[in-house]
Each structure stands twice: as C-alpha cells, then as structure tokens.
Amino acid sequence: MKEYWTALASLMGAFAFLQGVLHAVFPAELRAAVARLLGRLTRAFSPYCYFDVTEMDGMSTNEIYDAVQLYLSSTAAPASGARLSLSRPLNASSFTFGLAASDRVADAFAGAAVTWEHVVAPRQGQGFSWRPLPEEKRRFTLRIRRGDRDKLLPAYLDHILAAAADIRRRSQDRLLYTNARGGAMDARGLPWDPVPFKHPSTFDTLAMDPARKAAIMADLRDFADGSAFYERTGRAWKRGYLLYGPPGTGKSSMIAAMANYLGYDVYDLELTEVGSNAELRKLLMKTTSKSIIVIEDIDCSVDLTNRAKPPPAPAPKPRPGIDGAIDQDGGAGAGRSITLSGLLNFTDGLWSCCGAERIFVFTTNHIEKLDPALLRSGRMDMHIFMSYCSFPALRILLKNYLGFQSDEELDRLGDAAALRGLEEWVDAAEITPADVSEVLIKNRRSGKAEAMRELLDVIKARAGGGGAGAAPGKEAGGDNEEEEEEKRALESPKEGKEQAGIDSCGDGQAEEAEAKKQV
Ligand SMILES: Nc1ncnc2c1ncn2[C@@H]1O[C@H](COP(=O)(O)OP(=O)(O)OP(=O)(O)O)[C@@H](O)[C@H]1O
Numbered sequence: 306m307k308e309y310w311t312a313l314a315s316l317m318g319a320f321a322f323l324q325g326v327l328h329a330v331f332p333a334e335l336r337a338a339v340a341r342l343l344g345r346l347t348r349a350f351s352p353y354c355y356f357d358v359t360e361m362d363g364m365s366t367n368e369i370y371d372a373v374q375l376y377l378s379s380t381a382a383p384a385s386g387a388r389l390s391l392s393r394p395l396n397a398s399s400f401t402f403g404l405a406a407s408d409r410v411a412d413a414f415a416g417a418a419v420t421w422e423h424v425v426a427p428r429q430g431q432g433f434s435w436r437p438l439p440e441e442k443r444r445f446t447l448r449i450r451r452g453d454r455d456k457l458l459p460a461y462l463d464h465i466l467a468a469a470a471d472i473r474r475r476s477q478d479r480l481l482y483t484n485a486r487g488g489a490m491d492a493r494g495l496p497w498d499p500v501p502f503k504h505p506s507t508f509d510t511l512a513m514d515p516a517r518k519a520a521i522m523a524d525l526r527d528f529a530d531g532s533a534f535y536e537r538t539g540r541a542w543k544r545g546y547l548l549y550g551p552p553g554t555g556k557s558s559m560i561a562a563m564a565n566y567l568g569y570d571v572y573d574l575e576l577t578e579v580g581s582n583a584e585l586r587k588l589l590m591k592t593t594s595k596s597i598i599v600i601e602d603i604d605c606s607v608d609l610t611n612r613a614k615p616p617p618a619p620a621p622k623p624r625p626g627i628d629g630a631i632d633q634d635g636g637a638g639a640g641r642s643i644t645l646s647g648l649l650n651f652t653d654g655l656w657s658c659c660g661a662e663r664i665f666v667f668t669t670n671h672i673e674k675l676d677p678a679l680l681r682s683g684r685m686d687m688h689i690f691m692s693y694c695s696f697p698a699l700r701i702l703l704k705n706y707l708g709f710q711s712d713e714e715l716d717r718l719g720d721a722a723a724l725r726g727l728e729e730w731v732d733a734a735e736i737t738p739a740d741v742s743e744v745l746i747k748n749r750r751s752g753k754a755e756a757m758r759e760l761l762d763v764i765k766a767r768a769g770g771g772g773a774g775a776a777p778g779k780e781a782g783g784d785n786e787e788e789e790e791e792k793r794a795l796e797s798p799k800e801g802k803e804q805a806g807i808d809s810c811g812d813g814q815a816e817e818a819e820a821k822k823q824v
C-alpha cells in the first residue's frame with residue numbers, strides 16, 4: 306500500500322514538473338492558442354453544439370442569463386451531487402435555488418434532451434468601465450445535439466424567458482415603478498425606479514356595485530387568459546381602462562386591486578416628468594409585459610383638450626406639459642414637449658405593441674375635459690365610472706370596517722333601523738367611499754351598532770344639505786373642486802408651492818388655465 310502512495314506522489318510530482326516546464330517554455334499566448342485550436346477540433350467532430358449565455362452583455366446585465374438561472378433553479382433536474390446556491394432576491398417573499406459554479410443540469414424540451422453547465426472564471430483585469438464589473442465571469446453553456454438545433458432554437462429560449470417571468474411574478478411581491486428621474490437612466494440603463502408594492506386593496510375590499518365589480522373582474526380575467534384570442538383576431542394584446550369619478554371614490558384603490566388580482570407590476574407614469582414624445586416612447590419600451598401602466602389625473606398632467614388646434618404662439622419659456630399641437634415628435638418650437646398625439650401613439654400606435662399583455666389605466670376626475678380622441682372606442686376599451694357610494698357598496702364597507710363576516714351576519718347583527726335609514730338616504734347624500742371609510746374608522750371602537758348610527762347621522766346631514774354632521778374633510782354638499790385642488794397641492798410639492806389654489810396642472814399650464822378661467 307505504501308508503495309502505491311509513493312508511486313502516486315511521484316507521478317503527480319512529475320506531472321507538476323512537466324506543467325511547470327511547459328509554462329516556462331511556451332508563452333501564455335501560444336498555450337491559449339493551442340487550447341483554442343484543440344477546442345475547435347473537438348467541437349468540429351462533436352455531435353453537439355454549444356451556446357454561451359454570459360452574465361454581462363457588454364456593460365449591461367444579460368436578461369437571458371438571469372432568466373436561465375431562475376428557470377433552471379425551479380424546473381430542471383440537477384444531476385445527483387449538484388450543488389445549488391440559495392438566495393432570496395430583494396423584495397421577494399420566497400427563496401430561489403441557483404446552480405453553483407461548474408455544475409450541470411439536464412433538461413428536456415419538445416422531446417430533445419439538453420444540458421446546461423454553469424461556468425465561472427476569474428475576470429482578467431477590470432479594464433475601463435463606468436461601473437464596477439463582477440470579479441468573476443459567469444456564463445451558462447447550453448449543450449444540444451446538432452440535429453435538435455432547429456427544433457430548440459429559439460422556441461426553447463422563448464419558453465425559458467416566459468417561465469422565468471412567471472416564476473419571478475409568483476415568487477416576488479408586486480413592484481411599483483416610478484419615473485421620478487424623468488427620462489434619465491440608472492446604471493442598468495433603466496429609466497424606472499422600482500419599489501415594493503404592497504397595497505392591501507383587493508376586489509374584496511373595494512366598495513362598488515357587485516355586478517359592475519364582477520363585470521370588471523371577468524374582463525380582466527378574459528384579458529389575462531386571452532393570448533390565443535388576441536393572436537387569432539390580430540389585435541395587440543393590451544387593454545385600456547379609463548377610471549373617472551369624483552375624488553375619493555376608489556380609482557387608485559381599483560388600480561391596486563387590479564394589480565393584486567392579476568399579479569401584475571404597476572408603472573406609475575408621471576407625465577409632468579417626461580420631456581418629450583421620444584422620452585415617453587423610451588419609457589414605454591422599458592416596461593415589462595404583464596404590467597399595468599398608469600397615468601393618474603390625466604387631465605391635470607397634460608392639456609388634452611384639442612389635439613388639432615394650431616400650435617400656440619412661441620412661449621416665453623419651455624413648458625414640460627402637453628401643448629396640444631398636432632406635432633408627433635416635436636417639430637420646430639415644440640421639440641421638448643409631449644403632445645396628445647404622442648400620448649395616443651404611446652397607448653395605441655405601433656410602439657404600444659413592443660411587448661405584450663399590458664394594461665393602460667388612465668384616471669381623471671373630469672372626463673369632460675378629455676379630448677374625444679382619447680375617448681373614442683377602441684382607444685380606452687372600458688370606461689369605468691367610480692361613483693358615490695351606493696347602498697350595495699356601503700354594505701361592503703360596513704362588512705369590512707366593522708368586521709361582519711357576511712351579508713347575512715350584517716343583516717342579523719347590524720342595527721336594522723340604521724341599515725334601513727342608510728339604504729334610504731345614501732344615494733341622496735352623494736358621499737364618497739373615502740368619506741364613509743373615515744366615519745367608520747373614527748367610530749370603530751364604539752361598537753358596530755353605534756358606528757352605523759353615527760354614519761347614518763352623517764349621511765342624513767349631508768343629504769339634507771348640511772351642517773353639524775357633515776362628513777369629515779368636506780363641506781356638506783361636497784365641493785369637490787376645492788378638495789381636488791387641495792389634494793394636488795399636497796401631492797406635488799413643487800407645483801403646490803408655485804401655484805397652490807390656482808390649478809393642478811404643470812408649470813406652464815397654470816398660466817393657460819388662468820387664461821381659460823378668465824375667458
Ligand atoms: N370604492 C372604494 N372601496 C373601498 N375603499 C375606498 C373606495 N374609495 C375610496 N376608498 C378609501 O378611500 C381612500 C382614497 O381612495 P382612492 O385614493 O382610491 O380614491 P381616488 O378615486 O383615487 O381619489 P382621487 O381622485 O383623489 O385620486 C382609499 O385609501 C380607501 O381607503
């Protein structure tokens with residue numbers, strides 16, 4: 306036995322010596338060239354072909370690498386003894402398993418077997434770069450049989466991308482993206498900033514007429530499951546919803562409920578931060594599929610009254626808002642502003658189809674202020690009026706806020722007289738769900754029956770035109786204009802500072818709005 310070990314040790318010593326001699330005699334370049342040549346020869350006679358998916362694509366991260374990692378971690382079978390790396394991405398609520406260095410996994414697609422290998426090598430010197438690159442070069446190498454090439458590519462990669470997106474969506478909490486930096490890009494070349502989106506609003510908590518709610522949910526479900534339908538009919542796989550109604554009727558809550566229902570991310574597009582139609586297009590191109598793109602208070606972000614009106618006289622200073630000119634991408638004089646045409650192209654034009662399964666939602670308090678071009682059929686597929694609280698909607702709020710488990714329990718345990726009174730008065734009161742919620746929150750400790758009676762007092766006072774019992778934050782009869790102005794001033798500190806109480810539009814639009822008022 307001892308002799309065996311001695312022989313092995315001397316063999317290894319001889320090998321190391323030989324390697325040392327080779328290294329000393331032949332320069333590195335020559336050794337690398339020989340290795341490349343040998344590699345090429347082996348590949349030429351091999352029945353397989355190989356594809357590398359590197360982690361970095363130039364200076365930016367390679368999306369396919371991330372997708373392959375995620376896909377392999379959940380679907381493919383690691384070879385026995387393979388070592389998986391465990392991680393939990395930022396904001397994710399579950400763990401993912403990744404392949405460690407030099408491990409292999411086998412997978413199959415369309416009846417063909419494939420092998421993936423994860424190759425990690427140290428990076429040779431950083432070179433010049435605007436941002437630090439990872440210290441290791443990582444890549445996945447896909448090995449497939451030559452004969453399977455046509456069958457697998459690109460269908461297999463498409464399958465991986467779709468599966469990875471699905472895993473990401475299921476394992477990760479929703480993200481809310483904002484374009485607060487205008488069109489400026491971050492280090493990854495993205496103009497959107499993501500934050501975790503944990504809005505608790507769902508269709509269960511949303512107070513609105515149950516029949517209308519069910520219709521909206523069915524529409525959303527049809528849309529999400531409608532891949533084949535959209536393909537068959539030649540329509541772009543997108544849908545537009547216009548939510549309109551007074552402040553506090555649940556438009557933003559509805560968007561959150563939609564996102565939670567479908568499991569989509571939300572892109573909150575702040576139009577006043579976008580300088581031009583080209584920037585708008587860039588933002589659109591950088592959104593992912595299965596997402597809701599939201600423009601809130603569209604009548605206030607931009608002037609959408611008339612796209613056909615002639616361009617205005619040259620303004621003393623450049624304005625960020627829509628100027629109403631017909632100009633598509635900013636001709637002379639309007640090069641740095643968004644136009645209604647630009648916005649319509651965004652939702653409707655060829656560019657809107659770069660990516661699939663996207664929902665556009667616009668909200669407004671004043672549908673009458675919008676250009677008919679934006680309202681015509683086909684543009685916004687569904688117009689949803691978020692109205693004052695109806696009795697069925699009120700019942701939902703009573704159940705949720707006061708803790709009744711069901712309609713039956715509300716009828717049995719609730720204050721019957723108060724319930725009848727609420728049914729009788731709620732329509733005349735024109736009270737928003739937000740105001741009802743506030744009354745219920747304020748009285749939630751005083752008991753269910755007491756809270757219902759208190760709410761009835763508020764509603765009666767409001768329906769009767771007034772006084773002491775009026776709902777909080779609002780004069781009896783409700784001056785929505787005032788409430789809206791206040792809201793905008795709070796929401797946008799910059800605008801608020803400059804023009805509180807004038808109008809909620811962007812900088813230059815204040816003057817225009819002022820001019821309109823005088824007319
Ligand atoms: N339909 C509703 N169902 C349940 N809660 C609601 C509803 N409407 C409003 N609320 C409550 O009022 C608050 C404000 O509502 P929300 O922000 O959704 O209104 P909005 O219509 O978007 O108002 P605005 O026009 O001012 O943006 C919500 O946080 C929610 O608690």
Ligand SMILES: [Mg+2]
Pocket residue numbers: 556557558601668
């Ligand atoms: Mg809102």
